[in-house]
Amino acid sequence: MLEFDKKFEPKIGKKGKEFIENSFSKLKKEKDSESVGYYTLPNTTTTLFKQIEDYIQNNEDLQNNRIKNVAIIGIGGSSLGTKAIDSILRFKNHSDINLLFLENGDPININYTLQNVDKNDTIFIVISKSGTTIETTSIFKYILDRYKIDLDSNETSKLIAITDEDSPLWQFASKYNISKFSIPKNVGGRFSVLSAVGLVPLAIVGYDIKAIISGALKFEEEFFARKQNHLLTKAYYYYKKGKDKPINVLFSYASSFSYFNQWYVQLWGESLGKFDKKNKKVGLTPVGLVGSVDQHSFLQLVIQGPEDKTVTFIKINDFETDIKIPDIRLENITGVNYINNHTFGELINAQCMATLESVSEAGIPVDLITVNNLSEANLGCLIYYYELLTSCVGVMFDINTYDQPGVEFGKKKLVKKFVKEA
Amino acid sequence: MLEFDKKFEPKIGKKGKEFIENSFSKLKKEKDSESVGYYTLPNTTTTLFKQIEDYIQNNEDLQNNRIKNVAIIGIGGSSLGTKAIDSILRFKNHSDINLLFLENGDPININYTLQNVDKNDTIFIVISKSGTTIETTSIFKYILDRYKIDLDSNETSKLIAITDEDSPLWQFASKYNISKFSIPKNVGGRFSVLSAVGLVPLAIVGYDIKAIISGALKFEEEFFARKQNHLLTKAYYYYKKGKDKPINVLFSYASSFSYFNQWYVQLWGESLGKFDKKNKKVGLTPVGLVGSVDQHSFLQLVIQGPEDKTVTFIKINDFETDIKIPDIRLENITGVNYINNHTFGELINAQCMATLESVSEAGIPVDLITVNNLSEANLGCLIYYYELLTSCVGVMFDINTYDQPGVEFGKKKLVKKFVKEA
Numbered sequence: 001m002l003e004f005d006k007k008f009e010p011k012i013g014k015k016g017k018e019f020i021e022n023s024f025s026k027l028k029k030e031k032d033s034e035s036v037g038y039y040t041l042p043n044t045t046t047t048l049f050k051q052i053e054d055y056i057q058n059n060e061d062l063q064n065n066r067i068k069n070v071a072i073i074g075i076g077g078s079s080l081g082t083k084a085i086d087s088i089l090r091f092k093n094h095s096d097i098n099l100l101f102l103e104n105g106d107p108i109n110i111n112y113t114l115q116n117v118d119k120n121d122t123i124f125i126v127i128s129k130s131g132t133t134i135e136t137t138s139i140f141k142y143i144l145d146r147y148k149i150d151l152d153s154n155e156t157s158k159l160i161a162i163t164d165e166d167s168p169l170w171q172f173a174s175k176y177n178i179s180k181f182s183i184p185k186n187v188g189g190r191f192s193v194l195s196a197v198g199l200v201p202l203a204i205v206g207y208d209i210k211a212i213i214s215g216a217l218k219f220e221e222e223f224f225a226r227k228q229n230h231l232l233t234k235a236y237y238y239y240k241k242g243k244d245k246p247i248n249v250l251f252s253y254a255s256s257f258s259y260f261n262q263w264y265v266q267l268w269g270e271s272l273g274k275f276d277k278k279n280k281k282v283g284l285t286p287v288g289l290v291g292s293v294d295q296h297s298f299l300q301l302v303i304q305g306p307e308d309k310t311v312t313f314i315k316i317n318d319f320e321t322d323i324k325i326p327d328i329r330l331e332n333i334t335g336v337n338y339i340n341n342h343t344f345g346e347l348i349n350a351q352c353m354a355t356l357e358s359v360s361e362a363g364i365p366v367d368l369i370t371v372n373n374l375s376e377a378n379l380g381c382l383i384y385y386y387e388l389l390t391s392c393v394g395v396m397f398d399i400n401t402y403d404q405p406g407v408e409f410g411k412k413k414l415v416k417k418f419v420k421e422a
Numbered sequence: 423m424l425e426f427d428k429k430f431e432p433k434i435g436k437k438g439k440e441f442i443e444n445s446f447s448k449l450k451k452e453k454d455s456e457s458v459g460y461y462t463l464p465n466t467t468t469t470l471f472k473q474i475e476d477y478i479q480n481n482e483d484l485q486n487n488r489i490k491n492v493a494i495i496g497i498g499g500s501s502l503g504t505k506a507i508d509s510i511l512r513f514k515n516h517s518d519i520n521l522l523f524l525e526n527g528d529p530i531n532i533n534y535t536l537q538n539v540d541k542n543d544t545i546f547i548v549i550s551k552s553g554t555t556i557e558t559t560s561i562f563k564y565i566l567d568r569y570k571i572d573l574d575s576n577e578t579s580k581l582i583a584i585t586d587e588d589s590p591l592w593q594f595a596s597k598y599n600i601s602k603f604s605i606p607k608n609v610g611g612r613f614s615v616l617s618a619v620g621l622v623p624l625a626i627v628g629y630d631i632k633a634i635i636s637g638a639l640k641f642e643e644e645f646f647a648r649k650q651n652h653l654l655t656k657a658y659y660y661y662k663k664g665k666d667k668p669i670n671v672l673f674s675y676a677s678s679f680s681y682f683n684q685w686y687v688q689l690w691g692e693s694l695g696k697f698d699k700k701n702k703k704v705g706l707t708p709v710g711l712v713g714s715v716d717q718h719s720f721l722q723l724v725i726q727g728p729e730d731k732t733v734t735f736i737k738i739n740d741f742e743t744d745i746k747i748p749d750i751r752l753e754n755i756t757g758v759n760y761i762n763n764h765t766f767g768e769l770i771n772a773q774c775m776a777t778l779e780s781v782s783e784a785g786i787p788v789d790l791i792t793v794n795n796l797s798e799a800n801l802g803c804l805i806y807y808y809e810l811l812t813s814c815v816g817v818m819f820d821i822n823t824y825d826q827p828g829v830e831f832g833k834k835k836l837v838k839k840f841v842k843e844a
Contacts, residue, residue, distance in 0.1 A: 075714075075715060075718050076715070076718025076719055077718070080719075091530045091533070091534060103677075103715055104677045104712070104713075104714060104715050104770070105714060105766045105769045105770045105773070106675075106676055106677040106678070106741070106766065106770055107741045107743060107744045107745045107765065107766040107767055107770075108513045108676070108677070108678060108741055108743055108796075109676075109677035109678065110745065110766060111513070111743060111745065112513060131755065132755060132757050132758055134758055134761060134769070135714060135769075137752070137755055137758045138747045138758070138761055138766065138769060140752075141747055141748050141750040141752065141762070142745065142746075142747060142748060142766075144748070144750060145748035145750060168754045168755040168756070168757070169754075169755060171753070171754040172752055172753050172754045172755050175753050175754065176753075189718075190719075246728060246730065247669070247707060253528075254528055254530070254531075255525075255526045255528040255530070255531035256528070256530060256531065262719070265719060265720060266718070266719035266720070269719060269720045269722065269723035269727075270718075270719055270720070270721075270722040270723065272723070272727075273722050273723025273724070273725075273726055273727030273728075274722075274726050274727070275726050281726055281727055281728050281729060282727065282728065283723050283726070283727025283728050284727075285669060285707075285709070285723065285727070285728075285730075285731075286720075287707070287709065290526070291526075292497075292526060292527060292557060293497060293498070293525055293526050295829060295832065296497050296498025296499070296611075296688070296692075296829070297498055297502075297612075297684070297687060297688035297691060297692055298687060298688070298691045298692070298708075299692075299828065299829050299832070300691065300692040300695050300696075300826045300827075300828045300829050301691040301692065301694070301695025301705050301707065302695070302828075303695075303828035303829070303831070304695050304696050304697055304703055304705070304827070304828040305691075305694075305695030305696070305703055305704065305705025305706075305707070306668060306695075306703050306704065306705055306707075307703060308668065308707075309707075319528070319529045319530055321529060321530055321533060322529045323529045323532065323533065323564065324564075325560045325563055325564060326563050326564060326566075326567035328563040328566060328567060330559070330562075330563065330594055331593075331594050331597050331598075332590045332591075332593040332594045332597065333553065333554060333559055333590040333591060333594050334590070335554050335590070336554055336556055336559045336560070338837060338840045338841045339556060339560055339840060340563075342840065343529065344527045344528065344529040344532060344560065344564075345529055347527045347556070347557075347560060348526070348527045348528055348529075350836055350839040350840065351527070351832070351836055353835075353839065354832045354833075354835035354836040354838075354839060355832045355835075357832075357835055358831040358832040358835055359832075361831070362828070362831075374530075404722045405722075405726070406721065406722045406724075406725035406726040406784070407717060407718070407721050407722050407725070409725070409780035409783070409784075410717065410721070410773070410776045410777045410779075410780040410781075411776075413775075413776035413777075413779055413780055414772055414773055414776040415760060416776075417772040417775065417776060418760045418761060418764065418772065419760045
C-alpha cells in the first residue's frame with residue numbers, strides 16, 4: 001500500500017528513546033480516553049455505513065439516476081478532505097454525479113459554481129461542525145433564495161445537514177425533517193474527513209467508502225501494534241529540528257494531489273501553530289508543492305535558499321492509465337529523444353527521484369512516501385498516517401493539537417464591522 | 423487602480439536612505455542597459471501587437487468561430503502568468519474559447535485535459551524558452567501522435583510556437599512553417615507573462631492585451647519617476663528583516679487568485695533563493711493563501727505560531743457581479759443574521775479587514791493592496807508591481823535575480839536515469 005523510505009534520521013539517545021515512548025503512551029491515552037475522537041473513526045463506522053446505505057437506498061432521485069450534482073456547502077475541514085479524495089480518484093470513478101464545492105463567500109466564485117446547477121438534479125449538503133459558520137450559512141441562505149426552495153415542502157429531500165448533534169444547524173434540520181448526519185463531538189473539523197463529513201458525499205458520488213476506512217484501519221492497527229515506528233521517529237525529528245527546519249514541504253508528484261496538499265497544509269498549520277504551555281509561540285510551516293510543475297518554481301529556493309526546510313516526496317508507483325511518449329524525433333529538437341518510448345509515468349517518477357537526490361545532496365533532509373496506486377484504501381491509509389503524524393508532533397510540542405483559538409479574534413472583529421453595538 | 427496601504431515600516435537611517443537610493447540606481451541601470459528585458463516589455467509591444475493582430479486576422483478558423491480550445495503546452499513561467507490572468511478575468515470574458523493547460527507529465531492529467539479536445543477546433547501553442555523543456559516536448563510529441571497531426575500538411579496551421587529566437591523549437595517551427603513568436607533573450611521565463619508568452623494566448627481567447635500592457639506601463643512610468651517609492655521601502659523591509667521574517671505570505675481575498683498566488687510563489691521563490699556573492703544561501707519563502715478559505719486553515723499558524731512571517735493582503739474593492747445574502751432567518755441559526763441584506767462582496771472584504779487587524783494586533787507585519795476592480799489594466803499593474811518588487815529585493819540581496827542554477831542538478835540526474843552512458 002504505502003512504503004516509507006529515505007527517512008529523516010535524528011540522533012536518538014537514551015533520553016530521546018524515553019521521550020518517544022512517553023509520547024506514544026500519550027497518544028494511546030488520547031485514543032483510549034476518547035478525548036480525541038478521530039483515532040477510532042475507522043473502528044466505529046458500522047452504524048454510519050448503515051445510515052448512509054439507508055439514505056442512498058431511500059432516495060428516489062438517486063435510485064432513478066436523476067441526480068447530476070452534489071453540492072457541498074462547507075469550508076475548511078468541512079470540504080478539504082472530500083475535495084482531496086475526489087480530485088485524486090475521479091479518474092476511475094464511473095458515476096455521472098459531479099461533486100461541487102461552495103466554500104468561499106466570493107460572489108464571482110459562487111455564481112460560477114452554480115451556473116449549471118438545477119435544483120431538480122442536485123443534492124445540497126450543508127456541512128458545519130458548529131452549525132453557524134458564516135460563509136456556510138450565508139451561502140445556504142442564498143441557495144434557498146436563488147432556487148426558491150420551500151422549507152415547508154418535500155423539497156427539503158434535496159437537502160442534507162452534517163453537523164454536531166444539537167448544534168443550531170442540527171436543530172434547524174430536525175425542525176424541517178432534513179436528512180442529517182452527526183459529527184462526533186470529539187472529532188475536530190480538520191480531522192473529520194473519515195467521519196460523515198467526508199463519507200456521506202463520497203458515498204453518494206460512488207466512492208467505495210468501506211475501502212477508504214479499511215485502509216485507515218490497517219494503519220491504525222499497525223501503528224498501535226508498534227509496526228510503524230518510523231512515524232514516531234519522524235515526529236521526533238520535526239520536534240527536535242523544529243527551530244532550524246521550521247518549514248516542511250510536501251512535494252507530491254501527481255497533478256491531482258494539489259487539494260491533498262491543501263488538506264495537509266490545514267492539518268499541519270492549524271494543529272501545530274500554537275502557544276505551548278510556557279506561553280511560547282511554536283509551530284511548523286507547511287508548504288504543498290506539485291511535481292514536476294514546481295521544479296520550475298519553488299525548487300530553486302529549496303536547493304539554494306536558506307536551509308530551513310525538510311522535504312517529503314510522494315510518488316505514485318503505478319498511474320494505471322499510463323500513456324507513452326511516442327518515438328517521434330523532431331527536427332532540431334534532438335536533446336530530448338532519450339525519453340521516447342518511455343511512459344509519462346516513468347518520466348514523472350524519474351523526475352521525482354532525480355529531484356529527491358539533488359535536494360538531498362544539497363544538504364536538505366528528505367524522505368519518500370510511495371503510494372502503490374491511487375485507490376480508496378491507499379488514500380485512507382495516507383490520510384490516517386498524516387493525522388497520526390500531526391498528533392504525534394503535537395504531543396511532543398506539548399500543545400493542544402485540536403483547537404484553534406487564534407482565529408476567534410478575527411471572527412469577533414467581523415461581527416463588529418456589521419453590528420455597531422457588538 | 424491599485425492602492426497601497428498599512429505599509430511595512432522599517433526604520434531608515436541615513437545609511438538606509440543611501441542604500442535605497444543606491445538600489446534604485448542599480449534597478450535603473452539594469453533597465454537602461456537592457457541586460458534585463460522585462461522592465462521595458464510594456465514599451466516595446468507595438469510590433470508584437472501588430473504580429474498578434476495579423477495572426478488572428480489571417481487565421482480562418484478563428485475568423486469563422488471554428489476554434490473552441492486553445493491548449494497551451496508549457497510549464498512554469500510558460501503557463502503560470504497566463505493561467506493567473508485567465509482565471510481572474512474569465513468571469514467577464516464573453517469568448518467561447520477555452521484556455522487549456524498541458525503542463526505536467528502526469529498521464530492522468532494529460533488524459534483528463536484532452537478528453538474533449540478535437541484537433542479540428544483546437545489551436546495548440548507550444549511554449550518553451552529554451553525550446554527543449556522535457557515535459558513540453560514530450561507532451562507535444564504525444565499530441566502529434568494522438569491527433570495524427572501531419573507536419574508536412576496544412577495541419578500545422580493549428581500550431582503556434584513561442585520560444586527564444588534560434589532555439590531548437592524555433593528552428594523546428596521555421597522548418598515546418600509553423601507560426602512563431604519570439605521571447606526576447608533578456609526576458610526570463612518567470613518574468614515573461616507580458617511578452618508573447620502571455621499576450622498571444624490571452625489575445626486569441628479575447629482579452630484586451632493592450633489594456634494589460636497599459637496598466638503595466640503606468641506603473642513602470644510612475645515608479646521610475648519616483649512616484650511609487652513605497653515599493654522601495656517595502657523591499658528594504660524584506661531585505662533588513664529577511665532573517666527574522668523569512669516567510670512572506672500573500673493572502674488574496676478572492677477565490678480566483680489561487681493561480682496568481684502560484685505565479686507569485688514562482689517569481690519570489692525562484693528569483694530570491696540564491697547563493698549570494700559571498701557564497702551564502704539567502705532567500706525568502708513565499709506562501710500563497712486565499713481568503714476567506716484559508717482563515718480556516720493557515721491563519722491559526724500566522725497568529726499563534728512563530729513570528730517568522732509577514733502578510734500582504736489583497737482586497738478586491740468591487741466584485742462587479744456581486745450578489746446579496748437574502749434576509750432569511752433560519753430557525754435556530756440566529757447568530758448569523760447580522761449579515762442578512764449585505765452582499766457577499768461586503769462579507770469577504772470585511773473578513774479581509776478583520777483578519778488584517780487581528781494579524782496586525784498579534785504583532786505580525788501586514789500591508790494591504792486594494793485592487794479597485796478586476797480588469798486587464800489593474801492586473802497588468804499588479805503583475806508589474808510584483809516583478810519590480812522582486813527585482814528590487816534581489817538587488818538589495820546582491821544576487822542574480824534572473825537565473826536558476828539550482829534546478830540544473832536534477833535535470834542532469836534525470837537524463838542519467840534514462841541514458842546509461844550520460
